[in-house]
Amino acid sequence: MLLLLHFLVINIESQTSACDTHGAYKHQMKNIIYELSDMTAIKADDILATLQGLELIQYRKGQHAICADPKVLDRHLKAAGRGGLEVDVSKLIWTPYKDQS
Template identity: 80%
Template sequence: MDPTYELSKKEGKVGTPERPLSDLGLLSYRGYWTRVLLDILKKHKGNISINELSDMTAIKAEDILTTLQSLELIQYKKGQHVIYANPKVLDHHLKAAGRGGLEVDVSKLIWTPYKEQS
């Protein structure tokens, strides 16, 4: 999944898998999203929004929200969703998520986004 999101980043767009997802598909994507998001939240200092996470990862905001909700890292306060990123909780979830697959060496990714001609 990492390569598809890296291509989306290069194109400046967010990505999401084709719906409906099978149970196994959701499990695979949710595992990837979990590892990526937890890694960012663990390293990030200060507040971060769902939209900022989406811009950084090319993961659709709705997928980020449902993933963080499944990890119980979202609280609803004063009419908005707030990310609750306690370092101990993040470490626990990262350990449970395990290692992902192979990482993509972005420097080796050669691709030019398609541009429609007017």
């Protein structure tokens, strides 16, 4: 979740409106989702569903739009806290998702 929030905040810093559905931005939004999908090996549909569940993205006028109310972002960042359990990275086994179609 923190990775999604961080990536989202970085990519909307230059936006002037809270919910942007303008034409040029539509393509940028699609690219952001696919770039994040490539970086994390998480399916784009799962990223969209997560962002919608976190109230950070909405579907308007036939397209997805980043709607990042600062209060919502603050709430999620506070809930995430400063860190949690220490992880032994050498014990992690990660196999990225590969689409079989």
